[in-house]
Amino acid sequence: MASSPQNQLAQSLKALHNPGNPLILTNVWDAITANAIASLPSTKALATASYAIAAAAGLHDDDLTLETNLRAATAIAGVAKVHNLPLSVDFMDGFGAQLEEGVKRVIELGAVGINLEDFGREVGGLYSVDEASERVRRVLRVAKECGVPDFVVNARTDALFAGEGLEDAIVRGKAYLDAGASNIFIWGGPQRRGWGRAEVKKAVDALDGKVNVILIRMMAGGLSVGELREIGVARISVGPQLMLRTVEMVKREAVGILDGSAVTD
Structure with missing residues (x-):
């Protein structure tokens, strides 16, 4: 049986995860940002960021509902379809008992992957x-x-955030790969100032390179794209950092407009 067009997009997304030549994702949160990113020649796929989607809806990340997440993802999926790009949706913890229902709806809107x-x-x-x-x-x-x-499935483990340590994160990562996940996202939580090189390398070695790392853009000290590529990760993302930087830019522009100091471009 021939593969469906949607499954072909899923195959394309999976194939973009190459240790040492990683998929780089500049996460989006609405149709405007999706259009901006999708228009760039170097964009290979679109991926949402739940924190940014929640913030755009006036919610804390932990209060994001399945319906609100899907509403934003639907608009983004329309952009992905126009540009024929694979879309991965940040599905958080799977919304408890709504896991199967939610995944089915994510697929119906055109997505081919989730966090x-x-x-x-x-x-x-x-x-x-x-x-x-x-x-x-499931x-x-x-x-x-x-x-x-x-x-x-980009399976995210919060073992580091929960204080369980890198070894536990690696054990979990191996189990999730065995369950069928394509890649492992080890997240350290907002208090960590990024991964150290030795930590990333240890995870990469243990998980055959099938590792997603956040590129730190909001503070000094994070590893660069070049360094992460050299270590051998398969996926790099930025989470809500584009949204956070955009908010600061809007505030600076607004100050200039409101106090009369803005100069016309």
Whole structure:
């Protein structure tokens, strides 16, 4: 049976995850930012950032609902379709018992991948390794039933954020890869000033390069794209940092307008 156009996009997204030649994602949160990023020749895929989507809706990230997330993703998916780009949706923790329903709807709107976290809001902590792995398998079962067997799960572990350490994050990452995830996103939480080179290399070596790392743009000390490429990661993203930097730019422009100091370009 021939692969569907949507599954071909999923295959394209999966193929872009190459250790040492990583997929670089400048995460978006609405149709305006999606259009801006999609128009760039170097853009290979679109990916949403749940924190930024929540902020645009006047919500804290933890209060983002499935419906609000899907509403934003629908607008972004329309842009992805126009540009024939694969779309990955930040699906947070899978919205508890809404996991299967939500994944089906994500696929219906055209997405071919998700981020899936192992820190469950309804349990107030990390899912067990077995439960989190089963949630990955559940996502992939739904995707297969929907005709997208190559659906990409970027499985995020919050083990570092929860204080469990890098070794636990690696154990979890291996389990999620075994469950069918394509890549592992190890997140350290907002208090960490980025990964150290030795930490990233240890994770890359243990997980065969199938690692997503956040590129730090809001403070000094983070590893560069070139350094992350050299270490051998497969995916680099920026999360909500573009949104945060945009807010500061808007404020600076507004100050100049409001106090009369703005100069016409």
